Amino acid sequence: MVNIKRYFIELGLQKVAIDEYLASKFWRAGYAGVDIIKTPLGVRIIIYAQRPGMIIGRRGQNLRVIQAVFERLFRIENPQITVVEVPDPDLNARVVAFNIALALERGIHFRRAAFIALRRIMNAGAVGCEIVISGKLRTERARYEKLVAGKVYKSGDQSLQLVDRAVAHVLLKPGVYGVQVLITKPGMPADYVEVLPPEKAQEKLKELGVEVSAEGVAEGGAGAAS
Incomplete structure (x- = not known):
């Protein structure tokens, strides 16, 4: 029976080793990272870089070298290598x-x-x-x-x-x-709070079905909150 913990640890160590190898070889190409996906047809390896052409090489020469290294050093059978440009x-x-x-x-x-x-x-x-x-x-x-x-x-x-x-x-x-x-990176932090101006706040309360009166806020018209 396969030890589940050992299996995932070995997968993580393998990815780190592959990542360090690619970073040392292709840092001038703007290497950004790698994804390793196991499929029934083999192992799919997606390499992200700023300049994919430097990794692919002339007529795919570098890719053939990388494939041979993966098979010999990392014992990956039939690796399907794809090089993708980093979007940002x-x-x-x-x-x-x-x-x-x-x-x-x-x-x-x-x-x-x-x-x-x-x-x-x-x-x-x-x-x-x-x-x-x-x-x-x-x-x-x-x-x-x-x-x-x-x-x-x-x-x-x-x-x-x-x-x-x-x-x-x-x-x-x-x-x-x-x-x-x-x-x-651009994104909304967990503690982000947006304070709306009074006009937009009233519109938002109306969308939520909350009535606003001079005395206070009453939900669903049931009465005013003091």
């Missing part, structure tokens, strides 16, 4: 972190790269963003710089539901630089 790359923390790391590798100043990324994230509709770049930025001593815009949740259920996190590393001549990105 500026709202994906992993894509943004890899893009900043790529800009640093090209010689762009770290503050300029961070400001450009921060502006693009907020223009894409994010509620908030935090970018932290660490390393030997200007001196031989390692330090970090943080850029923050909008609202970024650090704890609670909202940080789990609305905040996307990612970390990227890039090796430069001074040493290893680290890039951490937190993006608060």
Whole structure:
């Protein structure tokens, strides 16, 4: 009999291993993540990236290499690989972190790269963003710089539901630089309360069947509340 707990733990470890492999190979393509779906015909693997063409390769050459790696290293029989473009790359923390790391590798100043990324994230509709770049930025001593815009949740259920996190590393001549990105995606937090103006509030009460009088509010005309 198969141990259910062990089975799901092994599935999770396999996905983490595949994710780390793809991130290390295709971070320059704006790799965003992977989904693994088991079907009766085999295993379907969906790879998300900002630039799918770099992962597919010329005439699908890279896909054939990835398929062989999955069969040999991860023991996945008959993997069906699909590469999909990320719909909103500026709202994906992993894509943004890899893009900043790529800009640093090209010689762009770290503050300029961070400001450009921060502006693009907020223009894409994010509620908030935090970018932290660490390393030997200007001196031989390692330090970090943080850029923050909008609202970024650090704890609670909202940080789990609305905040996307990612970390990227890039090796430069001074040493290893680290890039951490937190993006608060558009969405309604659990404690959100909208206060309507009096005119709209009266319209809403009428829709709910609540009568409004000068003395107070009476539900269904049964009497006024003092």
